[in-house]
Amino acid sequence: MYQIDANIISKKQISEKHFLITFSAEKIANEAKPGQFVMIKIDIEKTFLRRPFSICSASEKTFNILFKVVGIGTEILSQKKAGDTLNIIGPLGTGYRLPITDYRLPILVAGGTGVASLLFLAQFLSPSVPQSLVFIGAKTKKDVLFANEFKKLGCKVIVSTEDGSYGAKGLVSNIFSRHVSTYQLINSSPVVYACGPKGMLKKIAEISKEHRIKCFVSLEEKMACGLGACIGCVVKIRTIGRDKKNTRTVGTDKFEYKRVCKDGPVFAAEKIIWQPNSSFLEF
Known part of the structure; x- marks a missing residue:
């Protein structure tokens, strides 16, 4: 994991609301694995928290992110241009x-x-x-x-x-x-x-x-830190075998809270406890 100031190499609008940005960040690019993400500081004054973005591809010295404009953070990001610099933490997860x-x-x-x-x-x-x-x-x-x-x-x-x-x-x-x-x-x-x-x-x-x-x-999931410290993105993951220190129960299931940013974002699907009547996880 690195924290660096990365230069934007290019920005491409690929649909009405979707953009693809390429960053020059050799250390992040070299260590990135499929499924990992980065946390980007978009604007110091208007967006206090960093925003998480999946790594879309990586080469020896660059990596891409894909995003859709859905709020103030991504709106500001869509206005960035080649040559701009953003502070990035990654690869994470x-x-x-x-x-x-x-x-x-x-x-x-x-x-x-x-x-x-x-x-x-x-x-x-x-x-x-x-x-x-x-x-x-x-x-x-x-x-x-x-x-x-x-x-x-x-x-x-x-x-x-x-x-x-x-x-x-x-x-x-x-x-x-x-x-x-x-x-x-x-x-x-x-x-x-x-x-x-x-x-x-x-x-x-x-x-x-x-x-x-x-x-x-x-x-x-919505993330605040992306590092596992704030525990704001936890989900219920089934446990098997002997109870651990943090094991809890819901119905007949034993589970632990796992952090999407640190333990995930990728999980074995059969271990996730999904809320039965909606698309959201039960907390």
């Missing part, structure tokens, strides 16, 4: 489980800007995995991100939009379920990696469990 020697077919399921960390994962896997299967979900055609980039890596890409303006019509979780049920993926020793809205992740986790497919999800 525990990323995707690698290598995947126990599995032959990686299945990547992305919703919205969750596509960022999965593109980095696909880039990491491409030299050793003949073809990954990628599901990309978006609201409309204009919100579909990185489909061509995945294809260039040799991935088979299945796109769905909620309004049917591009690809299959429907939620990406429903399209994923349909394909898992149709194709003999079980015989291909698949493993699922998913990143996106919590409601989507919960559904992907349920479908994977139903078909006995190992599944890892990257959780998106």
Whole structure:
């Protein structure tokens, strides 16, 4: 983990509200792993807290982040330009489980800007995995991100939009379920990696469990420090075996609180205690 002042090499607007920024930060780029993130200080006066962003790709000296303008922090970030400098801490968090020697077919399921960390994962896997299967979900055609980039890596890409303006019509979780049920993926020793809205992740986790497919999800949570100190992004993770010091119970489940920023953001899906009636985790 490093804290550095990183120069913006380029900023590209890739849709109405989505931007891709490339930073010059050799130390962060060299150590970054798929699923990790950085914390960026955007504006000292207007945004007191840093903002977390998944690392979208990394080379020897640079790395990219993808973001959507949703509030004051990302609005200010979208106005930055090449040559500007931002203070960045990273790489942070525990990323995707690698290598995947126990599995032959990686299945990547992305919703919205969750596509960022999965593109980095696909880039990491491409030299050793003949073809990954990628599901990309978006609201409309204009919100579909990185489909061509995945294809260039040799991935088979299945796109769905909620309004049917591009690809299959429907939620990406429903399209994923349909394909898992149709194709003999079980015989291909698949493993699922998913990143996106919590409601989507919960559904992907349920479908994977139903078909006995190992599944890892990257959780998106609001973070204050990104270092595990403030304990503001904890989730309930099931524990197995002897009770530990911090073990608690909810119903028949034993669990510990784990920090998304430090212990995650990637967790084995079957260990997460999801709130049954919404897309949010139960705290």
